[in-house]
Amino acid sequence: MARITAGVGCSHVPAIGVAMDQGITEQPYWEPVFDGFEKSREWMKAQNADVIFLVYNDHCTVFDASCIPTFALGCAPEFAPADEGWGPRPVPVVKNHQVFASHIAQSLILDEFDITIMNEMEVDHGLTVPMSVMFGDKGVDDEWPCLVIPLCVNVVQYPAPTGNRCYNLGKAIRRAVDSFDEDLNVVIFGTGGMSHQLQYKRAGLINKEWDKQFLDRLTTDPVALSKTPHVEYLREAGSEGVEMVMWHVMRGALDDAVEEVHRHYHVPASNTAVGHIILENKKDQGEAK
Amino acid sequence: MALNKDYEDIPGTFVFDADRGREGYQLNQFCISLRLKKNRDTFTADEATYLNSYSMTAEQREAVLDRDWNRLLELGGNIYYTSKLAANDGINFQQLAGLMTGMGNEAYREMMVAGGRSPDGNRYQHEWDKKDKN
Numbered sequence: 001m002a003r004i005t006a007g008v009g010c011s012h013v014p015a016i017g018v019a020m021d022q023g024i025t026e027q028p029y030w031e032p033v034f035d036g037f038e039k040s041r042e043w044m045k046a047q048n049a050d051v052i053f054l055v056y057n058d059h060c061t062v063f064d065a066s067c068i069p070t071f072a073l074g075c076a077p078e079f080a081p082a083d084e085g086w087g088p089r090p091v092p093v094v095k096n097h098q099v100f101a102s103h104i105a106q107s108l109i110l111d112e113f114d115i116t117i118m119n120e121m122e123v124d125h126g127l128t129v130p131m132s133v134m135f136g137d138k139g140v141d142d143e144w145p146c147l148v149i150p151l152c153v154n155v156v157q158y159p160a161p162t163g164n165r166c167y168n169l170g171k172a173i174r175r176a177v178d179s180f181d182e183d184l185n186v187v188i189f190g191t192g193g194m195s196h197q198l199q200y201k202r203a204g205l206i207n208k209e210w211d212k213q214f215l216d217r218l219t220t221d222p223v224a225l226s227k228t229p230h231v232e233y234l235r236e237a238g239s240e241g242v243e244m245v246m247w248h249v250m251r252g253a254l255d256d257a258v259e260e261v262h263r264h265y266h267v268p269a270s271n272t273a274v275g276h277i278i279l280e281n282k283k284d285q286g287e288a289k
Numbered sequence: 290m291a292l293n294k295d296y297e298d299i300p301g302t303f304v305f306d307a308d309r310g311r312e313g314y315q316l317n318q319f320c321i322s323l324r325l326k327k328n329r330d331t332f333t334a335d336e337a338t339y340l341n342s343y344s345m346t347a348e349q350r351e352a353v354l355d356r357d358w359n360r361l362l363e364l365g366g367n368i369y370y371t372s373k374l375a376a377n378d379g380i381n382f383q384q385l386a387g388l389m390t391g392m393g394n395e396a397y398r399e400m401m402v403a404g405g406r407s408p409d410g411n412r413y414q415h416e417w418d419k420k421d422k423n
Contacts (some may be wrong), residue, residue: 029402060369065314068361085324085376156369158306160297192399199368200359202301203386204397205406231295235412236420241304242370268401270383 002100002177002184006047007258009218009249010042010279012056012191013131015270018229020132033274036264037133043278045145050184051097051174053104054150055249056126056191057121057155070161073108073269074123074150075101075152082122090140091128095197097147100180104149107176111168115151119126125130130191133276155192155243159230163248167226170252178254178258192243194265194275195236204216206237206273211265215277219260222251240272257283304369313365319353320370323377324332332377358389409411 016033019025022164025034061084063069108115127150129173132138135145151173156161161169170188177186194214197205217225226248233242251258264276290326296304298358308315317342322328332339340350352360361371368385375385387397400406410416 060317060321060367060373061324063377065310065317068310076355083324083326085373087328156305156367158304158308174293197302197406198372199393200301200303200362200381200389200413202299202406203390204400204406205408205411206401207408208404210408232300234296234304235299236408239299239304267404270381271386271401273405 002051002180002182002186003049003255004053004174004177004186004188005253005283006187006278006280008130008134008187008189009192009215009247009275009279010133010191011269011274012126013021013269013272013274014125016274017125017129017132018073020137021090030265033269035275036076036266036274040134040264040276040278041136042079044259044277046184047133047187049146049187050102051153051255052131052146053188054130054148054191055125055151055153055179056123056188057153057243057246059126060156061124062122063152065157067093068154068157070153070154071102071113072116072118072121072152073105074118074120074121074152075105076120077178079123079127079148079150080120081128082124082146085125086277089125089128091132092138092142092144094127094131094144094148094150096149097184100182100184101135101149103180104173105181107170108172111175113173114170118152121150121152126191128187132162134189137152151249152220153246153249155245159160160242160245162230163226163228164249165221165284166245167252173249174253176208188250188253190247191235193241193244194240194244194273195241196272197238198240198271202238202258204271206267207236207238208265208273210236211273211275215263215265215275218247218251219258219279220275222248226251251279254279257282298414300411302363309367311365311391313349315366315368316353316361316366317341317370319343319345320366323373331378332344335366338390358385362389399404
């Protein structure tokens with residue numbers, strides 16, 4: 001049986017990808033950003049994950065304004081890195097577990113989450129930066145060490161789905177994974193954030209206290225946290241901070257009781273607070289179920 | 290009954306809602322076209338002719354030609370779209386923020402390295418109105 005064993009929350013700042021692609025991660029500006037991911041890479045390797053279920057958003061790259069699906073599930077055989085206006089990132093093509101993705105699509109819709117099915121799709125930095133952060137440098141001729149099922153969430157045009165909806169979608173993803181027969185170790189990523197505002201006169205907003213309570217409550221108070229209204233993200237964490245609703249999908253897919261095994265927080269990477277957390281299902285609880 | 294736009298009192302911020310999406314549609318579709326190299330090349334060769342393919346308003350068209358980054362947002366542009374136009378000019382997100390805030394690149398970068406813009410005094414429009422009066 002397939003099972004979700006752990007969750008990763010992670011910013012997907014494009015400049016982090018650029019820093020890796022240009023080989024400047026040891027510069028003083030970037031060093032503290034990447035230091036905090038060293039333990040994450042060791043942890044990721046030790047998981048031997050078969051599949052990453054990766055929740056991210058497209059940044060007006062693959063999806064233009066003509067069609068804006070709230071939840072789009074990647075069901076294509078593979079997903080190439082997209083040209084975002086400065087050439088595609090030089091990282092491997094992402095390979096899907098297509099049979100598993102189809103199973104999840106069917107299960108989610110019957111579970112009343114009316115997702116959009118993507119049978120062709122490229123992916124932008126929202127997906128590839130977390131992969132690079134967790135798996136390290138990989139070139140175009142390399143392969144990612146595991147398969148990836150992408151779930152693309154609209155957080156660009158207001159309103160993004162509510163945190164509550166995202167949390168409950170996480171629960172539905174868990175049910176879908178649990179009902180798939182193949183023996184697969186699945187790790188779920190929720191990406192984006194943390195506090196940042198890229199636009200207009202308030203650009204540069206960072207709210208460390210708010211980010212910290214968000215990270216704390218993911219473990220201790222996830223249900224109430226998922227009910228945070230959109231206006232609070234916008235006001236407290238910046239207009240682009242609303243990306244953090246995607247972390248609730250990750251949290252919803254885990255057990256109610258989780259253990260925080262790693263955390264990293266640093267300001268800034270370009271315009272953004274970098275936040276990262278690794279949560280594992282409490283093992284004894286998992287056995288008891 | 291009208292929708293409650295409880296986010297409209299956040300200062301210095303546009304929330305890209307369905308109304309803005311409607312107003313900015315042609316502008317944003319133009320911007321995203323620039324993510325592909327062949328379109329960037331065509332646009333750069335003759336901006337005015339390229340813009341004729343998009344039925345944007347005269348104000349939007351002028352803001353594009355003037356690279357008036359804040360005006361583009363005021364007219365329904367969204368940052369993820371307008372950043373494609375900026376990228377074509379060799380301007381990255383951080384440099385664009387330096388322009389939109391009027392701080393300039395250096396001062397903006399320094400603010401970020403020092404921990405970013407504090408939320409204190411930057412949550413509500415009335416806090417900015419008060420600052421303007423003083």
